[in-house]
Structure formats: structure tokens, C-alpha cells
Amino acid sequence: MDVRRIQGQEPSLESQKRPAGSSDRDSSQPSFQEVLRTQTGYAPSLRFSAHAQQRMQSGGVNLDGESMARLERAVSAAHQKGAKDALVLMDDLALLVSIGNRTVITAVDQSRRKSGIFTNIDSVVMA
Numbered sequence: 001m002d003v004r005r006i007q008g009q010e011p012s013l014e015s016q017k018r019p020a021g022s023s024d025r026d027s028s029q030p031s032f033q034e035v036l037r038t039q040t041g042y043a044p045s046l047r048f049s050a051h052a053q054q055r056m057q058s059g060g061v062n063l064d065g066e067s068m069a070r071l072e073r074a075v076s077a078a079h080q081k082g083a084k085d086a087l088v089l090m091d092d093l094a095l096l097v098s099i100g101n102r103t104v105i106t107a108v109d110q111s112r113r114k115s116g117i118f119t120n121i122d123s124v125v126m127a
Contacts, residue, residue, distance in 0.1 A: 032057070045102060046072060052095070052104045059109040061093060074127035075099060083123035090127040094118070 032053040039062075046068070048056070055061075063071065070090060078086040079099050088095040092110040096118065097103065 046075060046097075047101070047103045049103055049105050052107045055107045055109075055112075059107070059111065061107060061109055067091075070127045071095065071104075074125040075102060078123050078125050081123065083125075085121045086123040086125050087118050087121045088125045088127055096121065099123075 032048055056063075067090065071088060074088045074090070075086070075097055078088075078097070083099045085105075086097050086099055088097055094108040094113065096105045096108075098105055
């Protein structure tokens with residue numbers, strides 16, 4: 001709880017805003033992108049949301065350089081066909097990708113595919 005609120009003073013909105021580019025991520029730990037670049041020497045043009053990164057790390061999913069290239073080709077192909085939100089099926093992994101933003105929103109490995117239902121997509125790409 002904010003001490004100013006207890007004392008009867010409302011904190012300004014400015015004091016509650018986070019600086020641009022700040023995050024809740026522990027800055028002492030390397031980001032998923034940094035680990036990927038270090039381990040594979042590959043700098044992707046795709047971004048991974050924090051949720052997708054968490055899902056991939058907790059599921060032990062590692063995309064090597066070839067897998068990242070396949071994913072990027074799939075996203076580019078979906079973009080050329082006018083897709084907005086696509087489900088990219090790659091090996092035992094399903095990736096929900098915002099095509100316009102080139103951002104992987106979530107990743108679902110085989111062990112997490114319980115219902116097998118994916119909503120709010122307009123395309124499926126098999127990579």
C-alpha cells in the first residue's frame with residue numbers, strides 16, 4: 001500500500017507510471033532473445049511475448065537456428081497471404097503468432113494441448 005494514500009494524499013499518476021522500456025523481468029538474468037542469440041548465434045526478427053517465453057522455458061522447449069528460420073518463413077508466408085493471427089504448427093509445438101507485430105503470443109507444447117481448441121485465429125500454417 002502507498003504511504004501517501006494512508007496519509008490522505010493521493011499519489012499522482014506520474015508517480016505510478018513505469019519508465020518506458022522498463023519491465024518486471026529481473027535484469028540480472030539474460031532475456032530469452034539474448035540466450036537464443038548466444039546459444040545459436042541467431043538474431044531473430046520475431047519477438048516472443050513474456051508469456052510465450054515462460055511457456056517455452058517451463059516446457060523445456062528450445063528452438064535452434066533451423067527451427068527459428070522455419071518459424072520466420074511460416075510467419076512471412078502467413079503475412080503474404082494476409083493473415084492477422086496465425087497458429088503455426090511446428091513439430092510438437094503450436095505457436096500463436098500476431099503476424100502484423102511479428103510476435104509469438106503463446107506457445108503450446110504437446111503436453112499442454114488438452115482441449116485441442118484454438119480460438120481467435122484466422123490462419124493455420126504448418127511449418
